[in-house]
Amino acid sequence: MNGPVRVRYAPSPTGLPHVGNLRTALFNWLFARSRGGQFIVRIEDTDRTRLAQGAVEGILSGLRWLGIDWDEGPEVGGPHAPYFQSERLEIYQEAAQRLVEAGRAYRCYCSPERLREMRRQQAREKLSPGYDRRCLNITPKELEERRREGREPVVRFRMPDSGEITVDDIIRGEVTWRSELLDDFVILKSDGFPTYHLANVLDDHHMEITHVLRAEEWLSSSPRHLALYDALGLAPPRFGHLPMILGPDRSKLSKRHGATSTLEYKEMGYLPEALVNFMALLGWSLDDRTEIMNRDMLVESFSLERVVKAGAVFNLDKLEWMNGVYIRAMSHEELAGRVLAYWREYPPAEPPQPVDPAYLLSIIPLAQERLKTLEDAAERSAFFFRSELEYEPKGLALKGADAATTAAALERVLSIVEGRPVFNAEALEQDLRRLGAELGLSGRQLFGLVRVAVTGGKVSPPLFQTMEVLGRERCRRRIRGAIQALTGASGGAEPASAP
């Protein structure tokens, strides 16, 4: 196996791509890119009962969003097209026929009812479940009867009666099964569609896959696959079973654990580069300290030797932190662009869209280090855009002072805002500190009051920079509005509205 590495991601289009699936895709992709090999996408759509509308599009857009590109597969084609199993049926049917002729497989006419009864019986007698080979030695007469009944058979693979099957797993080492404990599994269903096992094995061979890297849940089917390769006279690829991604209860991550589809994370405002970095660390690590790694670093340092064996719980807290790290590392322009794009795709309730990009860009430096996700941006910046603030009188109350005193203090602030020749953070800070000293108010008290007057809330970015970004006019109107709210004067000369 000295040729180039060829790996694949082979999802079933049964729903939106799940983070566990995408992590498997990521590891395959990282392995391919780190070894200068190829990454192939193949759609395993042979289970027609579970097909979901739009699933293929969802899978591909999930990959694209994460920046996982494929060398062969849907949309890009390739030398082994088609890359949809539903369009490759003849390959599977022909192989199944060949296996039947060679005595390595046989047709089975057992009804679902009989199989169910058989399993019930086995469970009752505490035997290991599995097909009892009733149809392996079917007599010509019985066969004739079944045919006359018009029953369509399935094709079962005949497992070797004895011996051991050993998988030399890249991640787990050698794992051995006794083949007589494995039953004769179906390879071709009665509707002529292959099962996962047959299609997967044949396609991996035809597509010249060198390494099958898949989740651990497939480990138990690998001896069947090896037996199939053997019966077909094909050389198997190398196998590597990756640890699974688990929910907080340590069971396989699923819908009931909350958001699991990659596109949900996109909608929640996570950055693809952060998700990629985070997923790479679920079951793999570079060393005892390196955590923040961009795509190039991951490609450069990824290796299967450092893949962990045990399953990993998906820890949202850490993803959130990492997303914040990536947000903080961006330039202001970059972040502004991302926020704008995010708002275009998922318009927030506030601020009203579209937004002035230049104004947004001036806000970004104040919001950046406070964001965990892109979704936070709307809430964090909403007050910058509001045309009218609503005050709760309690919020405006200056501790230990009555409304009139508070209003008087705000009047002083207002005259500073109106009177400053230069309206910037530095100047405002100077003046407001002086005012505080004069009024005998601490910074906490005075600035807290002004903060509520100017932003409508008790929490905001640093006050003076915030005021500078808001601009003199907005500050003036808002402070007036606050004074009115305090004094109850409703008929002011100027309405406290308009930004």
Add this chain to the structure above:
RNA sequence: GGCGCAUUCGUCUAGUGGACUAGGACACCGCCCUCUCAAGGCGGAGAUCACGGGUUCGAACCCCGUAUGCGCCA
């Protein structure tokens, strides 16, 4: 039930026989910075390395067994 895999702080992990009084990160707590919130800095708490036996002068690390969890077979 059968088969298989796994098991180091709550979570992700480092660790491949002596540098382990087990390191880092997230989360948590405290202090500093400070106009609030963050971010940042410093510090703290948190793992008898699942348990029990061995092997060895010495074991988180090697061997055996047990337990638990998970996966697959439906």
